[in-house]
Amino acid sequence: MNIYLKNFLRFCIIVLLQVLILKRITLIWWTNPHTFPAFIPDVYPLFILLLPFEISVWALLLLGFTLGITIDTFMNTGGIHAFAMVLVAYLRTNVLNALMPRNLNEYVNQQPTIKTMGWMPFLVYSAFLIFIHHSVFYILEMWNVGNLNILLIKIAVSTITTMLFILIYILLFTRQNAAKL
Amino acid sequence: MRNLILFIRRFFNLILFLLLEILCIILIGNTNTVQGNDIVSSANTIAGIVYKKHSDVLYYFGLRNMNDSLLYENARLRNQLEKYKYTDLLKDSIVHLQIGNNDTSKIHTTKYYDFIYRTARVINNSTNATDNYITINRGSKDGISKNMAVISSTGIVGRVEHVSAHYASIFSVLSSKHKVSAKLKNGTNGFVIWDEKDPDILTMIDVPQQINVKQGDSIYTNFSQYYPPDILIGVVQKVEMIKKNALQQIYLKSSTDFHNLQYVYVIENTMASEKKQLEELNNKK
Structure with missing residues (x-):
């Protein structure tokens, strides 16, 4: 499949998934609802994570901004998602450069998955970027350092949850790619 | 000038990044004002x-x-x-x-008269047997007991025959043994039975010939042991004179659609037992 079409479809699917389904799943800590905040798993940065290796930084930035603004539009959050997303898009190239043995330009027509990177590097790569994204997002969203405990718990738990969702997504869709290759 | 262009080319990514972040901050800032920004919102x-x-x-x-x-x-x-x-x-x-x-x-x-209405969902229904039964998802635990009247939102359905803990079966009006005391609009009494043929058509018997019945008249229940009064049974479709006994037979279109029955009300008459006891005293004498 054409790589542009494929990524466009992925964009639509991830946005719809996030906006129509994941938005409704409000996870609440079941043991003690009073001290634990409710949160929504934000899986949509996955789109940026899965773009091809050799994509240039300015394209990444613009795509990240578009994705963030789209999510903001649906979630009514102004530009918070976009802010976090642009940051993630900017950091992506550096993280990948640090993790991959060769120069990124040498991976032609490949995208960061478990198949191309291996389990550990991919997990580190996605977990780091998701953590950055969630930290920035929740800090901006709460805009209040008074509840530092809640902020930290929120960041930690939503990062873990999002990573679970991302793993599920990767496991569901990797085999299809393998069959095509 | 050349240095500036070189600078921009060299730090293009960083500049773009900073510009986009500033744009985002402006958007965030605008969201909380009264004017708001309608572009970035679900409106x-x-x-x-x-x-x-x-x-x-x-x-x-x-x-x-x-x-x-x-x-x-x-x-x-x-x-x-x-x-x-x-x-x-x-x-x-x-x-x-x-x-x-x-x-x-x-x-x-x-x-x-004191009637209590309870709702129930039909879970099994038949219309083509000689004696049709309907099963509902309410039983003795929900306060259903034998001989309570059952109606749909449009009219009469039947009465409760058997009750288990969570289910009850209803003896439908569409049954050869079921006889419902009925009345015309002017109060003339009669009985409504089913002739076991068409589940849409009921028959009213024992109406004197001098009573003028027109097509489209409504037939209601009489107050009886089982049914509360004034529940619609059906509308007159055809009137047939019987010559030998000066009575007429009225064919009704039943007001309840038995083919597509989904929800019913079960009616409890809280005074029924008292009335029955009293009337049994009469019979003993």
């Missing part, structure tokens, strides 16, 4: 369309709950209505003074 057209479609789809999944809640609402309203319908104002009777009741407005009011 905009595309997000609106997506959310509309989404809720349209989800609407269908909620229909059953909505139906149930409407049904309960109806039952509640019917119960309230009964309070006004079947009370008798015996203004000068001292016998009915309720001792210990301080509410003066109720002193002379005597309830003599």
Whole structure:
């Protein structure tokens, strides 16, 4: 499949998934609802994570901004998602450069998955970027350092949850790619 | 100038990054003002369309709950209505003074019919047997007992025949053995039976020939052991004179659609046993 079409479809699917389904799943800590905040798993940065290796930084930035603004539009959050997303898009190239043995330009027509990177590097790569994204997002969203405990718990738990969702997504869709290759 | 262009080319990514972040911060800042920014909010057209479609789809999944809640609402309203319908104002009777009741407005009011409506969902239904039974998802644990009347939102259905803990089977009007005491609009009594042929057609018998019955007249239940009064049974479709005994036979279109019966009300007459006891005293003598 054409790589542009494929990524466009992925964009639509991830946005719809996030906006129509994941938005409704409000996870609440079941043991003690009073001290634990409710949160929504934000899986949509996955789109940026899965773009091809050799994509240039300015394209990444613009795509990240578009994705963030789209999510903001649906979630009514102004530009918070976009802010976090642009940051993630900017950091992506550096993280990948640090993790991959060769120069990124040498991976032609490949995208960061478990198949191309291996389990550990991919997990580190996605977990780091998701953590950055969630930290920035929740800090901006709460805009209040008074509840530092809640902020930290929120960041930690939503990062873990999002990573679970991302793993599920990767496991569901990797085999299809393998069959095509 | 050349240095500036070189600088921009060299740090293009960083500049773009900073510009986009500043744009985002401006957007965030604008969101909390009174004017707001309508472009980045779910009030905009595309997000609106997506959310509309989404809720349209989800609407269908909620229909059953909505139906149930409407049904309960109806039952509640019917119960309230009964309070006004079947009370008798015996203004000068001292016998009915309720001792210990301080509410003066109720002193002379005597309830003599008291009906409780309960809702139920039909889980099994037949229309093509000689004696048709309907099963509902309410039983003795929900307060259903034998011989309670069952109606649909449009008219009569039958009466409760067997009750288990969680289910009850209803002896449908569509049965060869079921005889319902009925009345015409002017009060003429008769009986409605089923001739075992067409589940849409009921027959009313024992109506004298001098009574003028027109097509389209409504037939209601009479107050009897089982049914509350004034529940619609059906409308007259055809009238047939029987020459030998000066009676006429009326064919009715049943008001309840037995083919597509989904929800019913079970009516409990709380005074039924008292009335029955009294009438049995008469029979003993």
